[in-house]
Amino acid sequence: MKYEQLARDIIQQVGGKENVNSVVHCITRLRFKLKDESKANTEAIKNMDGVVTVMKSGGQYQVVIGNHVPDVYKAVVEVGGFQNQSPVDEEDGPKGSLFSRFIDIISSIFTPVLGVLAATGMIKGFNALFVAVGWLDATSGTYQLLNAIGDSLFYFFPIFLGYTAIKKFGGSPFIGMAIGAALVYPTLSTLTAGDPLYTVFAGTMFESPIHITFLGVPVILMTYSTSVIPIIIAAFFAAKLEKFLKTVIPDVIKMFIVPLLTLLIIVPLTFILIGPIATWAGMLLGSATVAVYNLSPLIAGIFLGGLWQVFVIFGLHWGLVPVAINNLTSLGADPVLALVFAASFAQIGAVLAVFLRIKNQKIKTLSIPAFISGIFGVTEPAIYGVTLPLKKPFIMSCIGGAVGGGIMGIMGTQVYIIGGLGVFGYPSNISPEGITTGFYGSLIGTAAAFVVGFVLTYLFGGVNKAVATTPQSDITPVAEEVSATKVGQEQILSPLAGNVVNLKDISDVAFSSGSLGQGVAIEPTEGKLVAPVSGTVSALFPTHHAIGITTETGAEVLIHIGMDTVQLEGKHFKAHVTQGEFVEKGQLLIEFDLDAIKRSGRALTTPVIVTNRKVISPNKASHVQTGEPIFIINE
Structure with a gap:
């Protein structure tokens, strides 16, 4: 473990693990809650290699680390035996909105099994395909073994x-x-x-x-x-x-x-x-x-088609199976499962749009098996691995499912057997009397769901959405030496409109000392933060008060909105991007409530620094507009 010794030294100098109530981390520092701060040897910690400085604020003992704080935090947790306290204690850590916390829990639980989930889903889908086209017999040993592999995780x-x-x-x-x-x-x-x-x-x-x-x-x-x-x-x-x-x-x-x-x-x-x-x-x-279907097939179709993927997440979809079996036994047909048939097609439409739009290689790679397994009706990899973590694509897929379900409700689509999933579900919609309007409804409904899910996600899904607040062509250079970059240099634009402050003059020692990196600070006059460079969001803290972007040349830009705003626990901040997403210059990153933050007593001074490069030619102006150059860096 790379930072094991540093972790041991820090724990020892804060008074030992028995003096630690809890430890969390933000984007640059470890945040300890100590039983007795007087037991901590602050000077010894400040002098450690790998520690920038030590600060005390808001009842927390803060050890400033810099970019490598996640790795150091992991080492501290393991060395100190704090695993069972939860790396980010739900009682002390960032709260955020209820929906954001729900997404975080679901994603954290399912992300570790996504690879195997996608693999087993693909095996199940291909196994069904091989039987359908006659390449395998359902009684053969090959089919049984493949089926065991495919069912292993699900069972x-x-x-x-x-x-x-x-x-x-x-x-x-x-x-x-x-x-x-x-x-x-x-x-x-x-x-x-x-x-x-x-x-x-x-x-x-x-x-x-x-x-x-x-x-x-x-x-x-x-x-x-x-x-x-x-x-x-x-x-x-x-x-x-x-x-x-x-x-x-x-x-x-x-x-x-x-x-x-x-x-x-x-x-x-x-x-x-x-x-x-x-x-x-x-x-x-x-x-x-x-009961809803008996009231209105259209409303039932919209309700079931739109919320089916939500039911899948909670496992509530299994409640529909006995209802469907009862309908098939007593009525010879079932409308309930028919109306949710389009949802998986809406899901893979959204996944395809994500694949075409996203620049995050990890999600793009995961989208391929998720799309393939989704074709065969296994949508868990698509939900948990792609659309749900990105939020908006999941919502768009639900809208697509609602459209498809509504069409199938109007056209009277029903299932007559409990058959296959995905593309193998179409035969289940064929009436014993032959092809009916309901069967055509399944074709039209699934096609509509796919198209709506794809189009809405592609246009409005927030995947690499590049909306420049200030067009590049309209940027007016504030200082000639800042705007004129040479080969091997990179221009950093202002992410905010506001007054420029010398980094050395701000109250936070970790930033003012230059230990975390070089740059400038801005006193914002409006509550919108945009991307100062094009690159990948390499860090986005759950409270959304700080964000890091890594450019394609490897420069690491850190923006920290306000001083000690982590204590607000996400209140007054709204992120418009996710970690791992590729963003363009000028793209809206975070919105924040200026007045509410001021009323909380926190300073809004916002450092904009580069943590791994030297900054040259800082902006000499006292005020900047969003999108104006503030400094340049060497690649």
Whole structure:
């Protein structure tokens, strides 16, 4: 570990890990909450190689590191054994909007398994294709083995998510895996054979046979393979319980007593309460959709088609399956699953637009297998890996699904068998009487969903959206020596309109000393921050008060809006880009509320620095407009 010794030295000089209540990091510094700041040896820390300076503000002991703070933070967490406190404690860390926090949780849980998720989805899709075209027989050993590979992650999904979810919530990964494994334990599925002991909730939609009890409490056995929500909720409570138990269990027996009690409490609780409630929520959703369809097929189509991908995220889509089976048995046809058929096509339309527009190579690479698996109806890689993290493309795909679902509702599309997914779902829409209007509705609806998802994402999805606040041709050079760049130099434009301040004159020592980099500071007069250069967003802190951009020549530009504004925890800031996104000069990055930040007592002085290059010819003007040159740097 590259920064292990530095991490050890820092922990020792802040008074040892027993003096640390919590540690988080922002874009340049470690932020400790110490039990007793007097125990910290500030001068010793300042003199360490790799430390810029030390500051104390807002009840935090701040060790300024610079660009490598994420790596140093990781080392501090590992060396200090702070993993179980959660790298960014939800109680002390940035809050942001509820939707942003939700996206962060979902992305953090699913991102680690995206590669395998995409791979297994492609195998399932190709296996279905090989059978459909007659290359493989469904009874052959080749098909069975490929099917096992494709189903491996999906069937045991709770185990994988148990690991990633509990890790996100600050618990021990192997406890999460154990909870997930219990949910898919094969022996439990055999216990439902034979007559039940008794039935609970008889005569209601929640009627459930009871085959086993736990300490006299009835256990409702359900199928949790491929499920998502039960294990995530269980992991959340497990992490909280584990954290509590570690505070009350003696160290000498903590290693085995904490996981013992956590599993003994959480696993039964999941089977008795968490799992059934999540499943019943899906059943209620299914009943509600049938009621909506009876009221208006158009409204039902828009509702189901538009929200289907949201249902998939929460695992509530499984509630529609028993409704569809019941309709097929009693009516010979089902409209519910038919109306959601277009959603996957809207999703892959959005993914294709992302692939064509985005310049982030990681997302572009992931888009290819996500698109392929989505063609065959496996959209989880597309949702969790591409559209949902980017937010707007996911919304556009939902709109496309709503359009397709509405068309299919109007044209009376129904399914007559439980058939394939994606492109293999079309035969399910063929009536026993032959081709009907409903079948044509499935063709038109899916085509419309794909086109709408693609077009809306391409035009309005916010993927590398380059809207120059000040056109390059309209920029008026403020200082001749700044605007006239030579070969091997790069011009930096002002990201803000405001008064120019010498970097040495600002209050934050980390910036004024020049230790973090060279540049200028600006007192903004309007609350819009645009890109001063073209490049990739290499850092965007969750509170959106600071952003880093790496140019194509490797220069690292850091912009920090205001002083100590991290304490606002994201309030009054709104980001319009995401980390990893390629941005153009003049593109809107962040909006912020000038007046609200001033009322909070924070200074708005905004350093604009280059952390890994020398700055020459700074702007001599006292005021700049957005897009005017402020300095140039050597490549």
